[in-house]
Structures are given as structure tokens and as C-alpha cells.
Amino acid sequence: MNSETRGNLIKQGAIWAFIVVELLFFSIAGEYLSVSDKAFMDFDNMLLLLKQSAPIGIIALGMTIIMINGNIDLSVGATFALSAIVLLDSMTWPFMAGLGDWAIPLAWGLALLTGVVLGAINGLIVWKTGVDAFIVTLGSMLGYRGLVFMYNGEQPTSHLNWTLVDFAEAQFLGLHTATWFLLVAALLLWLLMTKTIHGRNAYAIGNNREAAVNAGIRVGPHFLWNFMLIGFLASLSAVVFYSESGSVNPNDGMLYELWAITAVVLGGTKLTGGYGSIVSTLGGVIAIQLLRKGLGHIGADTETVNLVIGLILIAVLFLDRQLNRKGKEELKI
């Protein structure tokens, strides 16, 4: 038991140790390679880091829960784009225009509702058909993206509202608006996963679905709730991001599902389910954004980022496998 706890500690600490290594590396390398006079570990730069982590980060938090369930959701990128379109387009609808700035919270509500509905569709299909979530959400990824293109063709959907931009750019207690959303969402989900029955059920189902069913957990509705939750989070991410940018391309959010999954896996959550943590996912998200930022800072090619993240991902999975095997072997003895 002791070695298992130690293994857990190593696994949960690994991502934060990795972040420290990244920070040190980019600080030192930046001294020699960066054309900028500013230090990489500048306080403002770190605040920006958190803010820039928000779009993928908020989605990755939801993905953690889905993956702890042993499921996956590939449709989040398309949900993100569709919610963004609803957010921006709804503000131009005639009856909304009459509401003045009150149109903003209403538009937010509509966008978030879009995400919940799209998530519920995924959840219902997974529940009622029993088809693997990978296939279901692969289908809805294509389908939702199709809806995005049907809405406005290849053209961007735009509505620039400076009140909204000012709100999104604001800094409260030093943290940007997007950072607040990321941190509050992380806190709430951490509470959900560690302090509630729903959270404990999520781990139980991921560990052994049959045992969970036998224990009287209603797996179908549980999945439905979680898919609605990730749909909500995908549109929350869109709401936070597009409040600041005011225009959405029909291909926005593409590959976001993969970045989110990467962050979750970097954070140590198991692809097979039953194990993972919200806090570590936050670490995974920060690690990715740190790499993007850092490699840009030292003047590396942008493509290098993908290569490096890919290599690290494989290294993490290998390390994880080694640690798990060791744990199992020791238990047997």
C-alpha cells in the first residue's frame, strides 16, 4: 500500500515538477536566445500564461471527468465553435438589440444552453444505444461541425461589442477575467470530484463498470450528466474567449479536443478510466501553454512545439506504464 501511495504522489507531482523544469529551462535559455530584454519568468508573463491557458483549460477540466469515466468526447471543438456562433450571432437578433447591454447575459445564457443541449445529445446516445463514446462523439464532432458551416457558410460570424471586450480584458485582483473562469471552474470541479457522491461514482464506473452497475450506480444517467457538463464547459470556454475577440471562423476550435485530451493525459489521467485528477489536468494545461510560450520566447519554430509536446506525451505514458507495473508487481509479492 505504501508504495502505491508513493507512486500516486510521484505521478501527481510529476506534472508540477515538469512545469518547474520548463520554467527553469526557458528562463535560462531565454537569457541567451531570446531577442527580448524581458525575463521569461516576468510576473505579468505568468499571469498571461494562466489567461492563455483558459480556452483549452476549461474544456480539459470537463474532459478529465469524461476520461475518468472511461469515455472520451471528441466533439468539444465543434461545440466550442457552435456556441461561439450562437453567442455572437444572437446579439445581432432584432429583439436582443433592443435590450442594450442586457443582451450580453442573455447571449451568454443561450450559448451555454447550446453547449448543454449538444452535450445532452451525446450523452443520450451513449446511454440509450450503448455505442462507445469514441464513436458517438466522432460522429457528433463531424455533425456539429457541419452545423457550424451550415450556419454561415465559409464566412466568419462576427459581432464586436466593446463592452464585452472591456469586460473580458479586465483584471480583477491582478487576474484576467478568463483566468478567474478557469480557476473557479477548476475549484468547483475539484469539489465535485473529491467531495460528492457523483465524483466517487465517476471513479467507480471508470474502474469497473460492471461492478458499478452491480453496486446500484445508474451508469446511463451518470454519463448523461457528465456529457452535459462537458458541453457546458466547452461553451463556457467559448463564451470566455469570444467575449474578447468578437468573431468566429467556421473552423475555430478544430483540434481543441486533441489538445484537451493531451493536457488530461499529461496530467496523469488514465485513458482506460478510473484514475485522474482535476488539479493535475490544470498542471497539464499549464505545461502545454508554457511550452508554446517558451518555445516562442526563445525563437524556436512554431512547428517545434507540436513535436516537443508529442515526444513528451509519449514519454509521460511510458513513465506512467513503468510506475504502474512496478506497483502491481510489488503488490503481488
Next chain:
Amino acid sequence: MKLSTKLALACTTAMIGGAAAAETMTIGITQNNVGVDSYQTTYEQAFIAAAEANPDVEVVVLDAGGDVARQIAQMEDLIQQEVDAIIIWPTNGEAVIPAVRKAHQADIPVIVTNSNIAEAGFDFVASFSGPDNITQGARSAEIMCDRFKALGIENEAKVVHITGQPGYTTAIERAQGFNDRLPEVCPNVVQIDQQPGDWNREKSQQVMEAFLVQYDDIDGVYSGDDNMGVGAMNAAIAAGRVDGITFVGATNFAVGYEAMAAGTYWGSIYQSPVDDAEAALQTAIDVLNGEEVPFLNYFDTPKITQDNMGEFTKPVF
């Protein structure tokens, strides 16, 4: 360090005799999507080459990979790094406006390259460097008219016009340039129809097929770019009517260049990604040196026809 101080320093060092190296200017660029087509790939290579050739310039070259969120983050990073100027190739002409405003508020001049941002952001931009689409349209009209004169049909020729995607600034401006210029140079040429081809070769081919059925006499086809022009040409080839028709496009694509070499396509406008990149860097340098730069700073896009195509290398895209 403020630019003025930097310039002052540069002047003093120059006067002293260049004992210490003058401080260089740092220019950041965030591109749309390098690697999505060869125009953008060639652009990046040319940009880096131009920057390396200039000892006074250091560049931070970033690529948004087509992702607006990444481009905005890159804008924020460049502002945070306190670069002297930022060049942006917008992934979305409206979504980047707030980020451009942030740079403007941080007193960093922003140069938009290749395709402009929406008008709401003009106040925050120092200059736009890119092709002049109205002139491109006008030059296409001149190519067309010159060809008609050479063929001796400038008093009877009939022209159809295939435009780019409705709503796109580039499409609107090129069409406007062509439609305004053609009656000036060839007052007796008649434009009998104008339809959108949406920048799409297949769509343009269908439009041309319909034109060929509708009109027995077509002497010239103007398309908003070569991609559509080649589509229209293919329709004419299929109908066996390509010989009597003068095809003129814009933005010379490799397919257009090849069709010109084959003798079926007449002319186009040569838009080089190398010129595009060099113009963007030069505009940024000029802005930093305090020179008067026009808000719309165009680079030259010359005419290319079967007669002079030997002077141009084949486009890579």
C-alpha cells in the same frame, strides 16, 4: 527602451564613429497559417531571409496555425516582450481587433499584412501592407483591352466576368477595378454578364458552362483569380470554344501559368509572396524610422501575359 531614445542612441553612436553597435529594432510577426499553402510558406521564408539580410533588424517569427486563440496569445506575448513593432497576418479580420487595440494601447505600432482587418480596427493600425486589388482589377481590364486591340476586335468584343466570393473585400475591389477601367480603355467592349464563382474552380466552371449555353458570342472572360479562370477555361475547352476566347485572371497561380505556357490562357496579375513579405518588413521598418507611410501601403503586382511570362518564375502555389 523607447524608439526615440533608440534612434537618438543610433545617431550618437554613428557620430562617434560606430564604436558600439547600434541597437537593433525588434519586429514580431504572427502569421495566419504557414504550411497551409505554398504562398504562405514562401512568404515566411522570404520574410526571414529579408530580416537576416538587414543587420538592424531582429525578428520574432510566429505562426498562429490558423487558430485565432493562438494568434491572440501570440499578440499578447509580443506585447509582453516589448517588441518595437508587430506585423500581423490576420487569421480573422475581426477577431484580432481587440488584440490589435491592446498593442496600440501599449504604443506598439501594428502593421497588417496581406489581407486587411475590418474597418472597426483601422484606428489601431499604423499601416496596411498588401496588394492593391482595385489596381489589380484595372490592370486586368487593360490586359484584356490590349489583347482585343491586337486581335482587332476592340469595337465588337463581348466579355463575361466571374467574381470571387460575394462579401469578400478582395472580390469586391477587383470587380470594381475591372468594371471601372474597362470602359475607359475599351469603350466599345460590352460586358454581357457577371456571376460569382466563389474562388472555386468547379463553381466557376459551372458558371462558364451556363454562359456558353446562354451566349453564342463570347470574346473574353475575366475571373477574380486564376483558379476560377482555369475553371472557366476548362468549360470552354470542353465545349470546343476555347480558341476564340481571351482568358484573363488575377493572382497568377501555377495552373494559370501553365495554361499560359500552353497557349490557352492569356494573362493575369503576378502577385509574389516574396514581394508581399519584403513589403511588410519594409513598412514596419519605415514606421519605426518615423517615415511617412501611407495607411494603405501597396506593393506592386505587375501584369503577366503570354508575351512577357518569361520574365517571371512560375508561381509555387
